[in-house]
Amino acid sequence: MPEPKRRSEKSRKAIYDAALALVAEIGYPRTTIEGIAARAGVGKQTIYRWWNSKADVLLEAFLDLGEQAEQAARGEGAEPRQYAIPDTGDLAADLKAVLRATVDELRDPKFEAPSRALAAEGLVDAELGRVFVAKLLEPSLQLYVDRLRAAQKAGQVRPEIDPRIALELFVSPLAQRWLQHTAPFSYAYTDTLVDYALYGLAPR
Amino acid sequence: MPEPKRRSEKSRKAIYDAALALVAEIGYPRTTIEGIAARAGVGKQTIYRWWNSKADVLLEAFLDLGEQAEQAARGEGAEPRQYAIPDTGDLAADLKAVLRATVDELRDPKFEAPSRALAAEGLVDAELGRVFVAKLLEPSLQLYVDRLRAAQKAGQVRPEIDPRIALELFVSPLAQRWLQHTAPFSYAYTDTLVDYALYGLAPR
DNA sequence: CGCTGACGAGACGCTCCGTATCGCCAAGCT
């Protein structure tokens, strides 16, 4: 309904910053739209004009944060849009390296608070859940699909395996341990997951 | 602080019923303590006297529901406290059967709304999360640990495998698909998970 | 340069929160 051409870029950024800061400082449940507006030096209406809920605000803020980090990491060069999983020819080593990096990332408190809050809200709010999965989760999972397909061509993964299911053998356990704190996660743990998934539980 | 001896059993049950009904009917976020009290025909203070939050109420209500279902299923006989995973000697078949039953259970709308709400709240509320994992999740996972250990004795699982990690290869993917709707789940899917986990992704 | 519409600010009615305070009545002790 509003006119995007006249939208204030400054307010938009200020709202992102305020939302991320508040969620990190006082937690998602105690973060309010009124609080975000006050912190951003913005009228409430400006938030209600462009977003439907505080979850929407946080989701966009987090996506924006990701894009910024991506651009910063990329430097000046204009490279292809998405990172990829390394392919040294050794599938187990590549997967272990990526999962170790993921462990580090998940431990970064800057990412932890908002992504945990969004995951939680996505479980209960179906619409938000769809966007969360589509915009944040699936693109990452697709990288594993690609790497596993390459491994299939190299004969390191059986050809009849469905990569979209296979990746869940190591990604989902890590996600669950992180989200639900069912057990601690470490490099040793993710390494073990890769070994179990590649070579199976049964005797060979 | 209050005196449990004088506690009204009738009110307690009425509050459980009201909480479960409201969560199923209007969803967790729109369920309020005032609403539960009104529906149960109970004063608000009676809820605040015995519980700290609506999540606490729902958690106890859900646990109570589980105990009722367990007793009903058990019938008159006084059997050991917990169900177990069948052991026909065929590990793959046993796991597939249990996971198929789990799929059915997760699809039951009576369980879906409250358990999903509790899982979501547990992601953000650390204290509730601990109780949720300890009281609801871990006891179920322990059954898999037991079954996998039996399989190790029978030589169907390599002896150096850690069962607590191994079970995550098929349980976590199912949990994630259910919670986050990342992809549909079916009998074919859970069967595939068991096959991948037992025999691995790499050529044998 | 003149319009238009987003902007910051804040008032509004509303719902729900969590607390306090009523008699009332049933459980538990003597």
Place this chain on the structure above:
DNA sequence: AGCTTGGCGATACGGAGCGTCTCGTCAGCG
């Protein structure tokens, strides 16, 4: 059986945050 105690349903309370609406103001487009 009588008395005391404390949980009970009910309701009022102040406060927080919701989402809407309405002010001038002012920046950007044509």
